[in-house]
Amino acid sequence: GAVVSQHPSWVICKSGTSVKIECRSLDFQATTMFWYRQFPKQSLMLMATSNEGSKATYEQGVEKDKFLINHASLTLSTLTVTSAHPEDSSFYICSARGGPLFSPTGEQYFGPGTRLTVT
């Protein structure tokens, strides 16, 4: 199956700093990537969708100026948490889909996640 990687797998940063998380599709071209956030004991919440070469679309309630998403190539998307605060501490998971959106063959594959702790 397709492989999606994330880097780093965990990161600790101080309040007020910014953190960048990378998501890569290793053996397929991902026209669309998704970013999810998961708090302890809870399910995954979709934050935003990014398409290669265009601006990301954010779910309701997600601050686009705080969570900057860049999808510069067909294999790489980045999420930057700007001016991080302790309440941003969470498990961030990316997902990549090959083929165009609305494609019946567009299976979605998930990365291993990045645990962010803001002190």
Added chain:
Amino acid sequence: TQLLEQSPQFLSIQEGENLTVYCNSSSVFSSLQWYRQEPGEGPVLLVTVVTGGEVKKLKRLTFQFGDARKDSSLHITAAQPGDTGLYLCAGRRRDDKIIFGKGTRLHILP
């Protein structure tokens, strides 16, 4: 807003017993997926069901998609300790994005 309700949220049973986890919504989804997630890892896809009434089997796991494509169930026969984990159902919305239910945390006692 399309929501997915999963039940039960927690389930602890003895090895060898059978169990069913339910995923319900008032909305229609074009497809529904079941994932399993281990602590500290991303979810791993178990199955995708697309057609109303569809039934898929994966060894001791049986997945069913409701006729109206609003609900699904996961049935495990003769549960094993290795089945312990978080099971998530997820539906593909009208805008083709996948949203998740809250999950069922399953614990199989040896």
